[in-house]
Amino acid sequence: MEVLLPHSLDEALEIKAEHPEAVPLSGGTDLMVEMNFGRVRPPAIVDLSRVAELTTWREENGHAFLGSGVTYTTIVREMQAYEPLVQASRSVGSPQIRNRGTVGGNLGTASPAGDALPVLAAYDAEIVLRSRARGERSLPWNLFLTGPKKTATAPDELIIGARWRLVIDEEHRRVNVALGSVGPTILRATQAEERVSAALASSGTWDDRSAPLNPQWIDEFAELVATAAQPLDDVRGTAAYRRHGCRVLSRRALGWALSERRLPTWL
Amino acid sequence: MVVRMRVNGAWREADVWPGTSLLAFLREALGLYGSKNACEQGECGSCSVWLDGTLACSCLVLAAQAHEREVRTVEGLTSGDRLHPIQEAFLEAGAVQCGFCTPGFVVAVADLLDKDANPSPATVREALSGNLCRCTGYQKILDAVQLAAERRRAGS
Numbered sequence: 543m544e545v546l547l548p549h550s551l552d553e554a555l556e557i558k559a560e561h562p563e564a565v566p567l568s569g570g571t572d573l574m575v576e577m578n579f580g581r582v583r584p585p586a587i588v589d590l591s592r593v594a595e596l597t598t599w600r601e602e603n604g605h606a607f608l609g610s611g612v613t614y615t616t617i618v619r620e621m622q623a624y625e626p627l628v629q630a631s632r633s634v635g636s637p638q639i640r641n642r643g644t645v646g647g648n649l650g651t652a653s654p655a656g657d658a659l660p661v662l663a664a665y666d667a668e669i670v671l672r673s674r675a676r677g678e679r680s681l682p683w684n685l686f687l688t689g690p691k692k693t694a695t696a697p698d699e700l701i702i703g704a705r706w707r708l709v710i711d712e713e714h715r716r717v718n719v720a721l722g723s724v725g726p727t728i729l730r731a732t733q734a735e736e737r738v739s740a741a742l743a744s745s746g747t748w749d750d751r752s753a754p755l756n757p758q759w760i761d762e763f764a765e766l767v768a769t770a771a772q773p774l775d776d777v778r779g780t781a782a783y784r785r786h787g788c789r790v791l792s793r794r795a796l797g798w799a800l801s802e803r804r805l806p807t808w809l
Numbered sequence: 810m811v812v813r814m815r816v817n818g819a820w821r822e823a824d825v826w827p828g829t830s831l832l833a834f835l836r837e838a839l840g841l842y843g844s845k846n847a848c849e850q851g852e853c854g855s856c857s858v859w860l861d862g863t864l865a866c867s868c869l870v871l872a873a874q875a876h877e878r879e880v881r882t883v884e885g886l887t888s889g890d891r892l893h894p895i896q897e898a899f900l901e902a903g904a905v906q907c908g909f910c911t912p913g914f915v916v917a918v919a920d921l922l923d924k925d926a927n928p929s930p931a932t933v934r935e936a937l938s939g940n941l942c943r944c945t946g947y948q949k950i951l952d953a954v955q956l957a958a959e960r961r962r963a964g965s
Contacts, residue, residue, distance in 0.1 A: 545810060545827040545873040570869040571851055577828055578849040578868060587827070589874050615863075636939025637917070638866045639851055 544586040551595040551672075554700060557588050559674040562697035564588040568596075568611055569642035571635070572651045590700070596646065601708065607670075609703040610646025614658075617645075625802060630661045646701045649686070652693045655723040659687070663720035663728045665706035673699040680705065683728070690726045715739060715748050717799070719792065724784050725772035731792075734766035738796065751803065760793060767792035814875045816841070817885030825872060832856045834872035835882060843883040843912045854940030855913040857920075858882045864920040866939070883912040886919060895919055895957045902953035906944035914940050918954050926962055928954070 546564060548554040557564060564586035567573050576582040590596060596611030599621065606624070608617075614631040618640065621628055634640050634657045648656035649669060662669075662683050669686040672678045675698060683704075686694050695701060716739045719731040741759035742748050773784035812834060813822035823838035830849075835841045835858070844867055845855035851866040858867045859881040860874075867880075886893040892900070895918050905911050914937065921928055921936040928936065933954050942950060 543827045545871065547873060547876060567871060567874070570871060570874070574830060574869040574871065575850040578830060583828070587871065587873075589871065591874050635851065636854065637920075637936060638854055638857060638864055638939040639869075641863050642865050642869060 543583065546586060546588045547592060548588065548590070549592050551593050551700075551702075554588060554590060554593050555672060555674040555698075558698050558700055561586050561588070566590050566646075566650060566700060568644045568647050569613065569639075571639050571643040572647055572653075590646070596702065599703075604708055605705050606708055607703055607705045608645055610649065610701045611644050612646075612703075614640035614643050614645075626664065627658065627661045630657045633657055645704060649701050649704070650693065650695070652687050652689075652691050652727070654690055654725060654727050656728075657722070659683075659728045660720035660722040662704050662706070663730055664718040665704075666718065667704040667706040669704055670702040671695055671699045672702050678702070684730075687727045715743060717742065717796070719767055719770075719795075721767070721771055721788065724788060729770055729772065731767045731770035734763050734770060734792070737766055738763045747800070751800070755800075760796065763796060764789040764793045810873060812872045812876050814872075814877065815879045817881055827873060829872045830868050831858070831860070831870035831872045831875050831880070832867040834875075835867060835880070838872075841882055841884055845909055845912060847909065848941075851939075852941065853910070853913070854917060855910050857913040857916040857940065859916070859920070864917060883916050886915065893919070894960055895922070895953075898953045898957035898960065899950070902949050902956055904945060904949040904953035906942075910940060910942045910944075914942070914950060918957060921954070922958055922961055927958060 546557050548557055565573060565584040567587050568590045590611060593611060596609045599608045599612050614634045617631040618628055631640065634643055645658050648658045667683050668680040669683060670678060670680050673696060681694055688694050717735055719735050721729045721731060741755055745755050746753040747755060768785045768788040771785055771788045773781040775781045810827045811822055811824050813820060816839060821839055823834065825834055825838055832844055832846055835844050836846065844858055846868065847853045847855040849868045851869045854866060856867040857864060860870055861879050895915050899905050899911060899915065917937055917940050921933065925932060933951060
């Protein structure tokens with residue numbers, strides 16, 4: 543086994559071009575577990591933890607860009623304006639894991655249980671990839687995540703980060719709903735989104751926060767979210783219970799989203 | 810590969826298999842047995858160390874990732890036979906039973922008290938959520954943290 547330690551993004555892309563078999567390593571919270579248990583022995587590892595270009599986030603041209611090497615601790619500490627992302631990041635593992643685990647790791651591992659992924663899906667994020675030979679390209683999250691633990695990343699590419707448009711909900715008057723851990727990959731509950739977006743419009747809630755939603759619409763919303771889920775029966779729980787969980791959690795999440803909703807400055 | 814890092818203030822190096830974890834490097838190559846090997850999947854916190862000042866599970870760090878970097882382990886908290894005040898608080902509060910998880914807890918508590926000298930009970934629980942103890946049931950560990958924090962604030 544060979545371990546390569548690039549100090550810049552250019553150097554890392556050079557390594558990936560010459561050693562496409564090299565597995566990227568950042569916080570180690572996925573790959574090191576597999577290595578410790580002897581389940582994987584990659585021929586080469588490229589350590590991205592010294593690549594400073596990947597460890598920053600920024601807002602530019604009406605978009606947010608989140609570097610693949612940003613840790614969950616950094617998100618919680620610095621990205622308070624992105625409440626859903628902060629809440630998801632706070633739920634990752636423990637302090638030790640949040641100090642090391644990165645968004646790029648969640649993307650690269652592409653587990654349906656990756657905590658950051660539903661938020662990126664709800665943001666309609668694009669995933670930014672780069673190679674030495676072909677430069678940069680972006681893929682919508684749903685074309686990037688091609689299946690359980692599968693992504694569209696080419697062997698010579700590295701995941702640079704995720705990018706999404708700022709102010710999604712208020713501008714389009716839409717509610718976006720993404721589900722993790724209840725399907726082979728991250729799912730969007732599009733029928734539920736349309737139903738609740740229309741319900742918010744007809745009840746006048748977009749303009750008047752105090753205008754209540756009809757409880758029947760909330761029930762329908764929760765039911766449509768549960769229908770969109772594709773859960774499994776396994777040792778940890780039944781599909782029926784997981785679907786029930788979707789119903790309960792989507793109802794709660796809608797309540798939180800409406801009560802914590804930030805109005806844009808032009809209103 | 811030859812991996813070189815500053816451990817508890819002193820430069821150390823060893824020629825190891827490139828897939829060696831930082832935990833295995835500390836224990837097997839350097840003979841620092843304070844960081845414990847239990848779950849090897851980042852669940853238990855028994856191997857907690859600081860990497861460039863950040864609390865991490867050393868089982869999930871590749872030793873090569875710590876190359877030319879600064880590592881601090883539980884052995885670096887004190888020198889000689891003297892105990893660190895957090896270790897004394899653990900002893901006095903009865904927060905030590907089999908002792909296997911203790912070094913990891915002591916490191917996590919030291920990390921917490923460096924950041925927050927007067928942590929609320931909820932903050933303490935969150936800060937220690939990455940450390941598992943299968944003996945004491947945690948209450949005495951929480952008592953030890955309060956004792957250590959009080960003494961630290963009193964400057965003793």
